Structures are given as structure tokens and as C-alpha cells.
Amino acid sequence: MPEAYLDPRSISSLEVLLNDLKVGTIVRTPGDFNAFSFEESYRAAGGLPVLSLSFRAVTGGLRKDPKPVARALPAFFANLLPEDKLREAMEKHHAGSVRAGNDFDLLIALGSDLPGAVRIVPSKGAAPPLEDSSRPKPKARFSLAGVQMxxxxxxxxxxxxxxxxxxxxxxxxxxxxxxxxxxxxxxxxxxxxxxxxxxxxxxxxxxxxxxxxxxxxxxxxxxxxxxxxxxxxxRFDRSAGAERIHIEDFAQVFGVYPSRKYEGAAYHDIAAALGVAVSSAAALEFVRRLALAAVTGNGDMHLKNWSLIYRGAGDKPELAPVYDVLSTIPYIPADAMALSLAGERSFKAMNVRRWKAFANRARLPEAAVLKAVTETVERVNQTWWSLPERGVVPIKVLERIDAHVKMMTPILGTHAH
Incomplete structure (x- = not known):
């Protein structure tokens, strides 16, 4: 006999799993407050495998449970949901069970295919089951943060x-x-x-x-x-055998809501966090990716376009692979860096002095940062002009990318052509 269907609107308690390990519970309380609490067994295990660095205390282990939030999910979980037009489309797709603008409803609907290893399932006995005749047809259940379809x-x-x-x-x-x-x-x-x-x-x-x-x-x-x-x-958060690999973006790391992904932190904050949580090598790889964004005119590398990945036992973060990289300059000619780099966002301001200030704020050696920037720009110039994939880019888009690369090369401190 098929399982009875639970109406998401009647559910008030959700289990938060990392793969199959229960790590906590989200409860919807009267007055539309959402409260998250950790399982005592997960707390006793030192909060491992890691759910998010935002929940970890400096001394090790877990912080206190976050305060309940009115009409929204705690920031870590809010960042698992799609945004803008993609969210509107998903709410429309699940219109029978998801109320517009209701994060809790949407998290229930999408809980089986979230980014990383997080799964959200209704708590046992969370709501009375509906009769089989009320069972809807299977729906698409996935969540990918961002605004693009x-x-x-x-x-x-x-x-x-x-x-x-x-x-x-x-x-x-x-x-x-x-x-x-x-x-x-x-x-x-x-x-x-x-x-x-x-x-x-x-x-x-x-x-x-x-x-x-x-x-x-x-x-x-x-x-x-x-x-x-x-x-x-x-997807790099899925293994060859379709197993989930945990990831978190830097909006989640810093406990910032998606609406503040362009202002919740600066680039030196990400570099400093990588230096502490991962390694100085990871921080310098981040610098190389930043230099790539500057030279190619990518103004959309906000907090949600940088992530940590937790492979193996899930206790040690690494810098996740590159994703969501494109040149925004062809579409927004006056675009700038998504976050502040030592107090500036303008591409033209990304000179040697700016990178030195960034290095000091990120607690990285100036020489290593400048070397990472100049070597990246040199490699771009050695590669971009003969890259086979240039051939698929529409000519007007390509011309604008090319012009930006030529403009940025001397500003970023290299004489490569």
C-alpha cells in the first residue's frame, strides 16, 4: 500500500539530516516563528560532521542554538532556497502545498534535493496524513540558489x-x-x-x-x-554514485541572508576565513580566482558564488571548485566587483596598491598575493586569445570581453600581451 501523503502546510516540525545523520530540528511555532535546535547526540559528538562553520564556536564544538526567527528561516537554511524568478517558478510549481513567500513551506517541498548533503524531512508524527485520494502527482523537488533559471x-x-x-x-x-x-x-x-x-x-x-x-x-x-x-x-556536490557531498556557500559561513549577498562581507573576509579554516594555499587560490574575475569583467562573484566543500568524513573544509563564472561586462558595461576589495569595487581601481591593502586585511603576505594576481593575468593572456571555446561566444559579447581583458591587463600589474 502506498505511503499516505503529508500536506506541507500542516507540518510544524522538520528533521535536519546530513546524509542519514540527524543533526537537528526546525520547528514552526505559533506566530510564524521558526526555531532551529541541534540534537544532543550531535552536540555531544562535537558537531561533526560539520553542518556549517557559522554554527561552530571558536573553542571547538557548537555554539548555542540560534534564536527563533520571525517569518523566515535561520540564515543557513534560507540560503538553501532559490531566489527571485526561480523561486517564483518553484512556488507556482508547488502552488497546491506552498504558500507564496513562505520559506518553511518551500523548504519542505524541496528538502530531498538541496545543495550539499543536507536533507529536510518532516518529523515523525508532524502532521496527520491525508487520504490516498488526495495524493498529488510527483513534483520536481530541487533547490539551487541564485536567480537564473x-x-x-x-x-x-x-x-x-x-x-x-x-x-x-x-x-x-x-x-x-x-x-x-x-x-x-x-x-x-x-x-x-x-x-x-x-x-x-x-x-x-x-x-x-x-x-x-x-x-x-x-x-x-x-x-x-x-x-x-x-x-x-x-554537480560537484554529488559523487559518481549519486551520494551527497556537503557544501556551504560563504553567505552560510558568515550567517548572512541571501538578500545581503552583495554587502554582507568583503573579499578580505573570505580570504581570511579560508586562511584559518582551510589553509593559506586555499586563500591564495581564492586570490587567483578573484584576479580572474577582475580581468574578465565578472561582477557577480558575491558571497553565494564561493563555497566550501566537505569531502570524506565531512570534518575538514576545502575550497569548492569554480562555479557561476562569466563576464558580466558585456551586459552591464558599468559593472564592478560584486564585493568590496580593500574598500573599492571598480574594476579600474584594482591596482597594485589595492591588492596590497587587501593582503594586509586578509592577513596574507603582500608578495604572495601580488604574485598570484600577476601570474593569473599572464596565464589568461597566454590562453584566452587562442582558447577554442571562444568560438561559441556571440561576436558582440566576445568583443566586449576582449576589450575588458586588454584594459585590465596593465591595471592588474602585468605586461603580458
């Missing part, structure tokens, strides 16, 4: 192939990023920028450009009006 998908193998959405408790192993009417050639732009990052030695997930016709049964809510290629990227 992007879906977690399954790549079918064998005869027929194609790409489908995970339904019910299935999980996708690829992210499909759809084209935009506002930003022509955005898929090709990001595809080329990911190829550039990999070519200069950075850790980048597998990716390919595919036709929209390869997708099967995409619900109307998620379809885009623009005809064009879809960027398909392998």
Missing part, C-alpha cells in the same frame, strides 16, 4: 538518452542553466569562462552545451522564452 537534472544513459527532471525523492547529478532574454549568449559566455578557468589550472566541474530539445517534460513554470543553448554542469 537553472534546474537540477538527470542525464539518461542508454538508448534514447535525453535529460529529465528528478521527481519525488530523486536527485539530479547535473545543473542545467537556461538561456536568458536579458543576457544574450549567457550560456556560451559562462561555458567559455569555465574553459578558461580550467585551462589556467583551476578546479572546474565537467560541462557541455546542449540543445533545449534534449530536455523531456520540463514543466511550463520553468520554460524560458529565449531559444538558445543550455549550459549543463556536473
Amino acid at each position: 537553472k534546474l537540477s537534472v538527470i542525464k539518461n544513459t542508454g538508448k534514447g538518452g535525453g535529460l529529465t527532471l528528478p521527481l519525488g525523492d530523486e536527485q539530479g547529478s547535473y545543473i542545467a542553466k537556461f538561456p536568458s532574454t536579458s543576457f544574450p549568449g549567457v550560456s556560451e559566455n559562462e561555458y567559455a569562462n569555465l574553459a578558461l578557468a580550467e585551462a589556467i589550472g583551476m578546479d572546474v566541474p565537467e560541462r557541455e552545451l546542449v540543445e533545449q530539445s534534449e530536455f523531456e517534460s520540463i514543466p511550463e513554470e520553468f520554460k524560458t522564452l529565449f531559444d538558445g543553448k543550455v549550459l549543463l554542469v556536473k
Whole structure:
């Protein structure tokens, strides 16, 4: 006999799991307050594997349970949810069980395919089951933070192939990023920028450009009006065997809500956190990625576009692979760095003096930071102009990227051509 269906709107308690380990509970209280508390067994184990650095005390172990939040989830969980148009589409897709603007409802609906190893399931006895006749058809249940229309998908193998959405408790192993009417050639732009990052030695997930016709049964809510290629990227938070690998972005690390992803911290804060939590080598790799953003005109590397990944036992963070890199300058000519770098955001202000100030604030050696910046820009110039993936980028978009690279090369302190 099939399992009875639980109406998310009637659920008041959720279990928070890291893979299969229960780490805590979120309770919805009267007055629409949401309270999160850790399991005593998880606290006794020192808070390992790590859920988030934001919950860890300087002395080790876990902080006190966070205070209940009115009409919102605690910041860590709010950052698991999609934003803007993607959120609107997901709420519409789950309109029968998710009230617009209700984080708790949406977290229940998407809890089986969240970023990283977090799973959210209703607590036992959290709500009375509905009769089988009330059971809805399986829905797409995935959450990917950000505003672009992007879906977690399954790549079918064998005869027929194609790409489908995970339904019910299935999980996708690829992210499909759809084209935009506002930003022509955005898929090709990001595809080329990911190829550039990999070519200069950075850790980048597998990716390919595919036709929209390869997708099967995409619900109307998620379809885009623009005809064009879809960027398909392998999820690095899923293993080859589809096991979950935990990740957290730096909005979660700093306990910042998604609405403050452009202002909740500065770049030196991320570098300093990496230096303490991971290693100085990870902090300098972050500097290289920052230099890549500056030279290519990427003004969207906000707090949610940098992440930590917890492989193995889940107790030691590493800097996650590169993701969401593209040149924004072709679409927003007056764009600037997403976060402050030593008090400045303008690309033209990213000179040697600025990087020295950044190094001091990040507690990194000036010489090592300047070397990381200049070597990255030199590698870009050695690689970009002959990169095969340039050929897929629309000519007008490419011309604007090229002009920015030429402008930024001397500003970033290199004489490479």
C-alpha cells in the first residue's frame, strides 16, 4: 500500500539530516516563528560532521542554538532556497502545498534535493496524513540558489538518452542553466569562462552545451522564452554514485541572508576565513580566482558564488571548485566587483596598491598575493586569445570581453600581451 501523503502546510516540525545523520530540528511555532535546535547526540559528538562553520564556536564544538526567527528561516537554511524568478517558478510549481513567500513551506517541498548533503524531512508524527485520494502527482523537488533559471537534472544513459527532471525523492547529478532574454549568449559566455578557468589550472566541474530539445517534460513554470543553448554542469556536490557531498556557500559561513549577498562581507573576509579554516594555499587560490574575475569583467562573484566543500568524513573544509563564472561586462558595461576589495569595487581601481591593502586585511603576505594576481593575468593572456571555446561566444559579447581583458591587463600589474 502506498505511503499516505503529508500536506506541507500542516507540518510544524522538520528533521535536519546530513546524509542519514540527524543533526537537528526546525520547528514552526505559533506566530510564524521558526526555531532551529541541534540534537544532543550531535552536540555531544562535537558537531561533526560539520553542518556549517557559522554554527561552530571558536573553542571547538557548537555554539548555542540560534534564536527563533520571525517569518523566515535561520540564515543557513534560507540560503538553501532559490531566489527571485526561480523561486517564483518553484512556488507556482508547488502552488497546491506552498504558500507564496513562505520559506518553511518551500523548504519542505524541496528538502530531498538541496545543495550539499543536507536533507529536510518532516518529523515523525508532524502532521496527520491525508487520504490516498488526495495524493498529488510527483513534483520536481530541487533547490539551487541564485536567480537564473537553472534546474537540477538527470542525464539518461542508454538508448534514447535525453535529460529529465528528478521527481519525488530523486536527485539530479547535473545543473542545467537556461538561456536568458536579458543576457544574450549567457550560456556560451559562462561555458567559455569555465574553459578558461580550467585551462589556467583551476578546479572546474565537467560541462557541455546542449540543445533545449534534449530536455523531456520540463514543466511550463520553468520554460524560458529565449531559444538558445543550455549550459549543463556536473554537480560537484554529488559523487559518481549519486551520494551527497556537503557544501556551504560563504553567505552560510558568515550567517548572512541571501538578500545581503552583495554587502554582507568583503573579499578580505573570505580570504581570511579560508586562511584559518582551510589553509593559506586555499586563500591564495581564492586570490587567483578573484584576479580572474577582475580581468574578465565578472561582477557577480558575491558571497553565494564561493563555497566550501566537505569531502570524506565531512570534518575538514576545502575550497569548492569554480562555479557561476562569466563576464558580466558585456551586459552591464558599468559593472564592478560584486564585493568590496580593500574598500573599492571598480574594476579600474584594482591596482597594485589595492591588492596590497587587501593582503594586509586578509592577513596574507603582500608578495604572495601580488604574485598570484600577476601570474593569473599572464596565464589568461597566454590562453584566452587562442582558447577554442571562444568560438561559441556571440561576436558582440566576445568583443566586449576582449576589450575588458586588454584594459585590465596593465591595471592588474602585468605586461603580458
